[in-house]
Amino acid sequence: MATLGGNCSLLPPSSRLNPTNQQTLSPSSAYYCHSTWNSSKSTNLTASAACFLSSSPFQQRFGFRIEKKKRNDSFSQTLAVRHLTGSLTSAEGLRFAIVVARFNEIITKPLLEGALDTFKKYSVKEEDVDVVWVPGCFEIGLVAERLGKSRKYQAILCIGAVIRGDTSHYDAVANSAASGVLSAGLNSGVPCIFGVLTCDNMEQAINRAGGKSGNKGAETALTAIEMASLFERHLKG
Numbered sequence: 025m026a027t028l029g030g031n032c033s034l035l036p037p038s039s040r041l042n043p044t045n046q047q048t049l050s051p052s053s054a055y056y057c058h059s060t061w062n063s064s065k066s067t068n069l070t071a072s073a074a075c076f077l078s079s080s081p082f083q084q085r086f087g088f089r090i091e092k093k094k095r096n097d098s099f100s101q102t103l104a105v106r107h108l109t110g111s112l113t114s115a116e117g118l119r120f121a122i123v124v125a126r127f128n129e130i131i132t133k134p135l136l137e138g139a140l141d142t143f144k145k146y147s148v149k150e151e152d153v154d155v156v157w158v159p160g161c162f163e164i165g166l167v168a169e170r171l172g173k174s175r176k177y178q179a180i181l182c183i184g185a186v187i188r189g190d191t192s193h194y195d196a197v198a199n200s201a202a203s204g205v206l207s208a209g210l211n212s213g214v215p216c217i218f219g220v221l222t223c224d225n226m227e228q229a230i231n232r233a234g235g236k237s238g239n240k241g242a243e244t245a246l247t248a249i250e251m252a253s254l255f256e257r258h259l260k261g
């Protein structure tokens with residue numbers, strides 16, 4: 025919910041709505057104000073106060089008309105809120121490192137190929153990608169952190185596969201991999217993306233490495249592009 029009131033930048037200083045005129049706005053529909061005096065830009069307002077705002081005395085007083093337009097997103101954007109997002113369509117020029125575990129290579133190789141194919145589709149150049157092999161998932165975090173701190177890459181993808189055996193070893197490796205990748209991102213300030221499968225059996229892993237559940241390596245690459253772009257566009261330190 026948003027309130028249209030004293031901060032409405034469309035209104036000239038002399039005609040700001042006073043507090044008693046403020047309307048509580050619902051996120052269900054959008055209204056476009058066409059100002060005749062302020063700018064040629066249309067501004068998206070979220071409002072249910074249609075009757076009040078679009079009545080002709082309002083138009084005469086404030087000099088703009090309001091058109092109702094059904095919105096199809098699930099939440100409202102207000103005049104005051106900026107939405108910062110990464111883009112998938114401007115990946116050219118971004119640099120990525122991929123840390124990939126050799127353990128369960130029959131799974132990690134197709135995950136890596138999925139990631140590389142996706143980079144190609146999204147215009148990331150081959151010379152902007154470095155692949156670093158490590159023995160197993162346990163080693164990924166350390167290497168990812170070093171690569172992040174090198175400042176050479178906009179994001180680091182971490183690829184591996186932990187597959188449950190008979191003992192609790194699985195839990196130790198899977199948890200270490202997850203916390204290692206998380207720490208690498210937090211400590212380096214560079215997005216480190218978690219592309220490690222944690223599966224109960226080989227069948228689950230095959231399904232996620234290009235089988236019937238898709239290729240999680242490809243998904244990891246998309247996440248990496250979005251995060252790299254988000255940081256480049258909006259969160260540069």
Ligand SMILES: Nc1c(NC[C@H](O)[C@H](O)[C@H](O)CO)[nH]c(=O)[nH]c1=O
Pocket residue numbers: 125127128159160161162163184185186187188193194197
């Ligand atoms: N069991 C799995 C491992 N184990 C190896 C460790 O990751 C590590 O290389 C070793 O303990 C030496 O430090 N690695 C995987 O990637 N996947 C597994 O299922």
Ligand SMILES: CC(=O)[C@@H](O)COP(=O)(O)O
Pocket residue numbers: 186187188189190191192193194195197
């Ligand atoms: C987690 C593993 O994949 C594995 O190498 C350990 O298997 P196990 O628990 O049977 O020793």
